[in-house]
Amino acid sequence: MLGALGLSTDQESVYRRLVGRTAASSADLADATHLPEATVRAALSQLVADGLVKRTPDGEFSAAPPAVALGALISERRDGLHTAELALVTLAEEHRVAMAGRSINELIEVVxxxxxxxxRFAQVQHAARTQVRNFVTAxxxxxxxxxxxxxxxxxxxxVTYRVVLERAALAEPGMIAETVASLRKGVQVRVVESLPIKLVLADAELGLVPLTVESGGEPGAVLxxxxxxxxxMDALFEIVWRHAHPLDVSALAGLTDDDDVTAADAGAPTELDRKILALLLAGLTDHVVANxxxxxxxxxxxxxRHLMDIAGVKTRMELGWYAARHNWA
Incomplete structure (x- = not known):
């Protein structure tokens, strides 16, 4: 837990043992932590240097008050991170200027x-300051x-996430659960019939485009x-996003819940009906929806058929229009 403050596992173990005592010798701490005494002495030496531990007049060691000692370390780390953030802004601008004059080979990296x-997928997301946009295909x-x-x-x-799913991807194992979890976190998700490529964009600064993998070949991508x-790529995403069908967590959530498929208000769709409509409107086939x-x-x-009777329509297309107008899905 204290590793974020620069303490090693041994140092943290020694410090924690010492916090619960008024004072202790290195031998006592070695017995308590089950560490070699040489390791304990090395840990104590660094803890003393960091101001977390002090020597007592009789040669033992005692812990400095955590609120003071650890609070000081946290403040130092916070100040250091702030300084790093300021440096990041400067370095990012220098990099942007340098990139403006680079050749095409330097602007495209093959992974x-x-x-x-x-x-690289993780790096692209880390680089985002405002939004991540993603095309997801199987x-x-x-x-x-x-x-x-x-x-x-x-x-x-x-950071805002906007994701466009290819309909076939929703049929992949675990994808519905993943989509529901993302929607609940606030990710904006839409679905289309097909996508030309996989794509991840961090603001307008970085993009990752996975390449088509041949059978038995090594996967690759272009940064x-x-x-x-x-x-x-930025323009392509926005065009596809505008024409994609939005997905709603209220319709997709709880897809594994049990539903009474026979008892229903004759004049309104059941919860199961809403889930069926949501998945069919997303473009999944009857077999995939049933599974x-x-x-x-x-x-x-x-x-x-029951829903078509309620809506007074004869085709699924008419049912889709009716469902959209009456907030059924």
């Missing part, structure tokens, strides 16, 4: 291998559903710095 792509090679832990971290820092090509909701294909089709 190979799953680990390399995953690392198959998932470097970042499977549920593995992008940075999404929560960056959103806590105020784009600010350039005309990156501007084109996601863990119901039979026959049950799904029976519910759809």
């Amino acid at each position: 190979t291998g799953v680990d390399g792509i995953r690392h 198959p998932f090679v470097a970042v499977p559903p549920g593995t992008n832990t940075l999404e929560t971290v960056m959103m806590d820092r105020g 784009l710095h600010r350039s005309g090509l990156l501007s084109a 996601q909701l863990d119901i039979s294909l026959r049950t799904l089709q029976r519910r759809l």
